[in-house]
Amino acid sequence: MSTAAPAEHDHHEEHATGLTRWLTTTNHKDIGTLYLWFSFIMFFVGGFMALIIRAELFQPGLQIVDPQFFNSMTTMHALIMIFGAVMPAFVGLANWMIPMMLGAPDMALPRMNNWSFWILPFAFAMLLGTLFMDGGAPAAGWTMYAPLVLQTGDAFPFMIFSIHLMGISSVMGAINIVATILNMRAPGMTLLRMPLFVWTWLITAYLLIAVMPVLAGAVTMLLTDKFFGTSFFNAAGGGDPVMFQHIFWFFGHPEVYILILPAFGIMSQIIPTFARKPLFGYASMVYASASIAFLSFIVWAHHMFTVGMPLAGQLFFMFATMLIAVPTGVKVFNWVATMWRGAMTFETPMLFAISFVILFTIGGFSGLMLAITPADFQYHDSYFVVAHFHYVLVPGAIFAIIAGVYYWLPKWTGRMYSEPLGKLHFWTSMIFMNITFFPMHFVGLAGMPRRIPDYAVQFADFNMIASIGAFGFGFSQLIFLYIVLRAIRTGEPATAQVWEGAHGLEWTLPSPAPYHTFDTPPDPQLIVKEGHS
Amino acid sequence: MGQSSYYVPHDTSWWPIIGSVGLTSLVVGASILLNGSGGLGQFMMLAGFVVTIFMMFGWFGLVISESMAGKYSAQVDISFRWSMSWFIFSEVMFFAAFFGALFYARMYSLPWLGGEGSGVMTNEVLWPTFETVWPSNGPAEIGGDYKVMGAWGIPALNTAILLTSGITITWAHHALKANHRGQLIMGLFLTVLLGAVFVGFQAYEYIHAYNDLNLKMTTGIYGSTFFMLTGFHGFHVTMGAIMLAVILVRCMKGHFTPENHFAFEAVAWYWHFVDVVWLGLFIFVYWL
Ligand SMILES: [Cu+2]
Numbered sequence A: 001m002s003t004a005a006p007a008e009h010d011h012h013e014e015h016a017t018g019l020t021r022w023l024t025t026t027n028h029k030d031i032g033t034l035y036l037w038f039s040f041i042m043f044f045v046g047g048f049m050a051l052i053i054r055a056e057l058f059q060p061g062l063q064i065v066d067p068q069f070f071n072s073m074t075t076m077h078a079l080i081m082i083f084g085a086v087m088p089a090f091v092g093l094a095n096w097m098i099p100m101m102l103g104a105p106d107m108a109l110p111r112m113n114n115w116s117f118w119i120l121p122f123a124f125a126m127l128l129g130t131l132f133m134d135g136g137a138p139a140a141g142w143t144m145y146a147p148l149v150l151q152t153g154d155a156f157p158f159m160i161f162s163i164h165l166m167g168i169s170s171v172m173g174a175i176n177i178v179a180t181i182l183n184m185r186a187p188g189m190t191l192l193r194m195p196l197f198v199w200t201w202l203i204t205a206y207l208l209i210a211v212m213p214v215l216a217g218a219v220t221m222l223l224t225d226k227f228f229g230t231s232f233f234n235a236a237g238g239g240d241p242v243m244f245q246h247i248f249w250f251f252g253h254p255e256v257y258i259l260i261l262p263a264f265g266i267m268s269q270i271i272p273t274f275a276r277k278p279l280f281g282y283a284s285m286v287y288a289s290a291s292i293a294f295l296s297f298i299v300w301a302h303h304m305f306t307v308g309m310p311l312a313g314q315l316f317f318m319f320a321t322m323l324i325a326v327p328t329g330v331k332v333f334n335w336v337a338t339m340w341r342g343a344m345t346f347e348t349p350m351l352f353a354i355s356f357v358i359l360f361t362i363g364g365f366s367g368l369m370l371a372i373t374p375a376d377f378q379y380h381d382s383y384f385v386v387a388h389f390h391y392v393l394v395p396g397a398i399f400a401i402i403a404g405v406y407y408w409l410p411k412w413t414g415r416m417y418s419e420p421l422g423k424l425h426f427w428t429s430m431i432f433m434n435i436t437f438f439p440m441h442f443v444g445l446a447g448m449p450r451r452i453p454d455y456a457v458q459f460a461d462f463n464m465i466a467s468i469g470a471f472g473f474g475f476s477q478l479i480f481l482y483i484v485l486r487a488i489r490t491g492e493p494a495t496a497q498v499w500e501g502a503h504g505l506e507w508t509l510p511s512p513a514p515y516h517t518f519d520t521p522p523d524p525q526l527i528v529k530e531g532h533s
Numbered sequence B: 001m002g003q004s005s006y007y008v009p010h011d012t013s014w015w016p017i018i019g020s021v022g023l024t025s026l027v028v029g030a031s032i033l034l035n036g037s038g039g040l041g042q043f044m045m046l047a048g049f050v051v052t053i054f055m056m057f058g059w060f061g062l063v064i065s066e067s068m069a070g071k072y073s074a075q076v077d078i079s080f081r082w083s084m085s086w087f088i089f090s091e092v093m094f095f096a097a098f099f100g101a102l103f104y105a106r107m108y109s110l111p112w113l114g115g116e117g118s119g120v121m122t123n124e125v126l127w128p129t130f131e132t133v134w135p136s137n138g139p140a141e142i143g144g145d146y147k148v149m150g151a152w153g154i155p156a157l158n159t160a161i162l163l164t165s166g167i168t169i170t171w172a173h174h175a176l177k178a179n180h181r182g183q184l185i186m187g188l189f190l191t192v193l194l195g196a197v198f199v200g201f202q203a204y205e206y207i208h209a210y211n212d213l214n215l216k217m218t219t220g221i222y223g224s225t226f227f228m229l230t231g232f233h234g235f236h237v238t239m240g241a242i243m244l245a246v247i248l249v250r251c252m253k254g255h256f257t258p259e260n261h262f263a264f265e266a267v268a269w270y271w272h273f274v275d276v277v278w279l280g281l282f283i284f285v286y287w288l
Helices: A020-023 A028-056 A067-102 A110-132 A154-185 A194-229 A239-260 A263-276 A282-298 A311-323 A325-339 A348-371 A373-379 A383-413 A417-445 A456-492 A525-529 B015-034 B039-070 B074-113 B117-126 B154-177 B181-213 B220-252 B264-288
Strands: none
Touching: A020 A028, A020 B015, A028 A067, A028 A154, A028 A456, A028 B154, A067 A194, A067 A383, A067 B039, A110 A154, A154 A194, A154 A311, A154 B015, A194 A239, A194 A282, A194 A525, A194 B074, A194 B220, A239 B074, A239 B220, A263 A282, A263 A325, A263 A348, A263 A383, A263 B039, A282 A311, A311 A325, A311 A348, A311 A373, A325 B015, A348 A373, A348 A383, A348 A417, A373 A417, A373 B264, A383 A417, A383 A456, A417 A456, A456 B117, B039 B117, B074 B117, B074 B220, B074 B264, B117 B154, B154 B181, B154 B264, B181 B220, B181 B264, B220 B264
């Protein structure tokens, strides 16, 4: 599969071919391609699990899978989508685009870049292998709360160590991105001339370096509690199960910004291109991203309002969380202001971008509702929460990734995708996504709890609608796969600039981008001309 | 403009994938071992360990030879500096998770179990006789009677040893910059020696804790935090001492110049990092 994409650009010195090339490459474009295909495969694997969940929930009662396996599916769906699909997709886009956007010859540490990727297939082989073990795959939820998770069967240490491996991969990848951005910018590419995708990734990389080790520490304590008799999460020994939740969510809340900040960056590249106007409020976008990242460290306990927390803690975490709406609002305002009176056209990337702005904002508002402590007592662990985070992750993170793929695919492959098929993919995805997740708000507010294979009959209609939407959304993604493969094989040749309104160093390179780019730095005048300010 | 001065390896490298195979074998073996299948687990762990060590020799050897061949410009040097700095920061955050557990247990879990604040009914109903103290192995006294590890014996000595090693490595660094080979090798040798003595004392302390104090990993939250924090720290000191020993060998081979010796500095930073973590340990685990 992965050999298909960059087969075009072979006009270069000898480099390895076949499997050896992909195993041993140190080229940022090859590694970006590997990340993106890996992410695509994991997207389908995790999506398949989501469809098992929705098939079981199509009707009340237990029909298709037993409850233990159902819980495995919700757990694995989340772990795979978060660590296997969304994060690697963003790292893949970073690998492809950041060196080209900065006028750099490659990533700062090319061999470590290869390692960051090639740990992932092993980590996910371990995690998926747990499906076939005694006791089944992990089923305690992706948040792995103690003490429930300690009841996991043989899968337990495999899950813990696979998370360690994913963490090693993420930290190395993030370090590489930081070093690249801080040290590899072409002369003249000042920090405040960097494209916003680069900025948001720089901030994301800091979040990764700060919190992935904390997750590693948390799961290490789970491991020792299970196998070595420690009492971290055992009240009888003086520990506390709630302590796990605190440590986990200290990682977990910044993690959700790891999943969305690069999406903000992609939006800030695409919207100006198709509005044919410079991004409104460039500097405020940078400061807003940094503020969101800072605030993400002091809001984690909003996931835990119902566990029993001192009143002062509840108030602090409620207000700090609501404060995040301010920089997020700045961003949404800026995207809308960029479109205001722009000469807009509606190619597929722009369609996904506009739906991102609207639908992500809906997810943001439901997040604001959840932040209100007394209201959260009602919403907690209900389908309302499921609706909320799917609205920020599906039309948020995933639509941004899809938009980015349509936007940059011509640069990667030298070929255009089919615009009518792209629009078909957009409309089916957008409509089915709303059919899937919008009814979840209603059943959640009416009291349907999350992570259950069966439910009271009064929730039946909305669940049936959601399941139909989910299958529609899932099959729509096969259109996406077809569009990408078709573009690679038979797409129309793309121009260097690709999009009439596109600006930035990457669009000054030929399409497809040569195997090595910016071996000599670009002319500083070009950077000023293509830049933002 | 001209050709970029940044060294980008245009060839391929097998070392990362070898490293992935090694790490995976190591952790799959560990998982199998923990699940109770000793033989296969031990074999896979050993194989994974050997492959990982092989990878480190090969990969670092390649980087050293490239460095010696003068392929790394000042700009490459800066990439290494940023990377090492942020790697150390990630290590700080790893320890932060365990310090967080220690502080949470001491400031919240134990007082609540003792009936403070909203924990009043927990105490009343579940463990009415429990009173908050530190150190503690919890209301169920998990692990049984134990004695507390004192701060002013070996731990205080170890503090002095690590602080001294911080001085000796700085002395070695100044000697390197002043091109005094004898002092450089002496300073580094003393640092490695002090590191080894530290690890030896730590091992003695562990044996003492297990045999004489009945203080074990299973001694409730006190034993858990004690051994997790000092254990990971001891592991980092061991790694640091091995890295220092490699640097010592490279110094004796004359690999470094007064201007160009980032590998030395990286290891020195790392050594200072384990030093600072130890100060936190000494204060919050042993002393207060
Ligand atoms: Cu959160």
